[in-house]
Amino acid sequence: MKKFNFKRLLKFLVNRVFITGVLLAIQVALFVIMLAGFQEYFVYFYAICIVLSLLVVLYIVNDRSNPGYKIAWIILVLIVPVFGGLFYLLVSGSLMNRRVHKKMHVVEERIKAAAKADKEIIKELSYISEDAANEARYISRYAYSPLHKNTYTEYLPMGEIKFQKLIEELKKAEKFIFMEYFIIEEGIMWNSILEVLKEKASQGVDVRLIYDDMGCIMTLPYGYNRKLEAMGIKCCIFNPFKPVISSILNNRDHRKICVIDGHIGFTGGINLADEYINAYEKHGHWKDAALLIKGPAVWNLTSMFLSMWEYIKGVEEDYDLYKPEEEKLKAINSQGFVQPYCDNPLDNEPVGETVYLNLINKAKRYVYINTPYLIIDNEMVTSLCIAAKSGIDVRIVTPHIEDKWYAHMVTRAYYPVLLESGVKIYEYTPGFIHAKTFVVDDEYGVVGTVNLDYRSLYLHFECGAWLYKTESVLQIKEDYIKTLELCQEISLEECRKISLPVRFLRALLRVFAPLM
Template sequence: MRKILEFLFSRMVIVGILLLFQLTILTFAIWKLTEAFVYLYVFFFIISILVVIYILSRRDNPSYKLAWTIPVLLFPLFGGFFYLIFGGKKMNKKYKEKVKKVYDESKRVVSQDADIIDEIEKINKNVANQARYTSNFAMSPIYKNTQTEFLSPGEDFFERLVEELKKAKKYIFMEYFIVHEGKMWNTILHILEEKVKEGVDVRFIYDDMGCLTTLPYKYNETLIKKGIKCQVFNPFVPFLSLILNNRDHRKITVIDGHTAFTGGINLADEYINEIVRFGHWKDSSIMIKGDAVWNLTVMFLQAWSFNSKEDIDYNYYKNIYDERENVTSDGYVQPYADSPLDDEIVGENVYLNIINKASDYVYIETPYLIIDNELVTALTLASKNGVDVRIVTPHIEDKWYAHIVTRAYYAQLIEAGVKVYEYTPGFIHSKVVVADDEIATVGTINFDYRSLYLHFECGVWLYKTESINSIKKDFLDILDKSEQVSLYDCKHVCWYNRVLTAILRVFAPLM
């Protein structure tokens, strides 16, 4: 009974009720107004027609356009009005200006060393073009003088993270989507408290929506009292707003400017299999040391600046200690950021570049496979061209609707020769792509619309690093524990499941 009462009076339930109440009032008001005044019905109908024309004229992904056009045409009385409130990628002018100011200020501290691009071009021009794109359009230069270590599963990441946090002397920056009190977070928090006492500048950002059910309300004040500087990204308020879609899905730790981590792993016990939620949790991260850490440092400071409105002296946080002599240069490393506030879908384009330019194989791990036509075409065409394309998704889902839509893509991919597997021990949360023993990316970006279009994300693109061998080996180990999905499996499902799948796939971009 106590747990039921706690759930009923939780922040998530209260906020959900408030949002539902607002939506109901809004719908009821429009209905009653149009019932009383016929000309208002005509007015809203005309708005819906104009909205459909506007949607079709935008540069948005065609799947996203279709997902909005159908409900607007089906419900012309409400559809157009709701799109004006919730559709597109609208941001208020003040917020846009604030973000633009932060990015403009940080551009001068992330310049590309042209010699590195030229060096790569002599090896492989296609690869140099990929690196050049990300450097130019994501403010993310590519570096040498960096070593990498692939960490999987979450237990390995946790062990290395704790080890490196204890070495911090100047600053610790952490930015995470989900934080949940338990063994993992409590261990990290204890270290952060000790580091504050030693005079280390400890800063923490967490996403309010991501932590809605995992942290107490105003938990940032608890951390501030402990001496940890803390910002809540995009604080969640019970008011209908499009901005609720734009979450900080990044997972970043930066230590003293010379060591950094990113990947799929949040700070909660299921990520290290300390508790069991969906079977065995398979996840991954990458640790980097050296020059490339600077990109992740800048990403964090950008987020800190437009959350706190502080002016940042970026150069102050550059590699304070000269660690180069302790770093073995390991290929080429390019941490990159993706933001929903511009028209550049960097995360998807990184994936497309890897898939389209692969010659031997492409191996992919993702918890969700809810993709647009561009990715479907790239994957199927690569397979038809003779590239060995393999994808691993979870067998035990965390969200039933996402799992149904993920499976909706299997048949089309398998018919083109793509090999699809499900990780039978549980849930795979890794966001990893590796190709041709030369290129890989590890990060936070799922193969779904939210990650590709709506969230703040990041990743690390790798070329000719030793860690690529570890990534490939880990993938092949996963295949041994996974079950290959056949075309027979895809087609022999009950009729109502097929109907539900078809409906959910159409509206996937809005989920």
């Protein structure tokens, strides 16, 4: 007979996730008890809730949000009219606290002032390509992210390579290290980085870390920020998770940013956990990507980090203190144009999706895409299909081994309509592909954190780097071609052989995909 493990049970009972689940269950139970206690007034309660749900539907119809998001909510509210309207008000995020919007607006104004666009660089780009210049102008205006040249970029096609490069550059830090990540987990990768951060903090380097509380709820112990502060590492948590049903839980900091001394930066899909460097197998082989940036374009990442730090801490930073030394910038002479950018879910401007749509619509020969999720709206489906129908070679690589069964099922639900239009779809058979990359016509590239799903495109704080005619664009393409050799191409015939129950479940999940 197996011996009862009291320590394991105790650890489970004090686990933050378990306690949170219990508290949420208590809230639901109290709500049910309250309703039971008002049975004699149920008719009035029912009438009020129906009116509320109708008002909510009217609000949703006239809201500026994505049509797919609207449809999902309208169906949910109409299916459960008694609680649907109330549930929407609690968790949708559309009626988010005005204080949060006001606070973010103040930070936006600060980053706008810091991110002064160099009109001469865009003018220079317009002589080469007006299409490229138009997209650069859009990013500059709506993401407050100026265009740069003379910036070195190197595409890092695996987490292991990014990890090695990151450690090398961190050890060179002299002034400051800024890190902002969605997931951090103790293990080989993070512990190695932490040792360097501790050493640098002890040397007087300004070391700061932001991590998302929801992203780390299963990977870091509660109060981990205090442990880091005791090591001399300044730390703050984005949107601390509270066991209360609330709309603000929808907005997460999904960015991955590292800035070293203002002239070296990293971004891309790689979090700080061991599966990202294949130190252990979580969902088969983990394929990811990152971008190393050296030069003036790193300033965009610096200002992104500082703006988020200001937002969380409620302080004002002197951005000029963190500008790179001119001498170090002069030493860099690299071809092409680089524009790191951010996406803010509170400004009603879907920068991440618009950048992708512009790339698809401008393509003349090919569009190659890596994405872990393919849960897209009508605009994205239409653009991909039109491009393929027009003779553009459109290819999309998704995972073969899923990390979330429901997300993978919805991803596959989109295959038939895309395949019918000529889009080629591949699944990465060794495991899970987490890279978020676009490469177009040997000219354009994007490496970042933005997944092709509703959460990334509409609800999360994201970032990426737009590239035009840099050496790294061809590096992305080269890696993509190599990745295809490890992929299984999906045919339309395979999709049509799927059983009726699976088709029904996929269709049902696809309707509610915007809410996942």
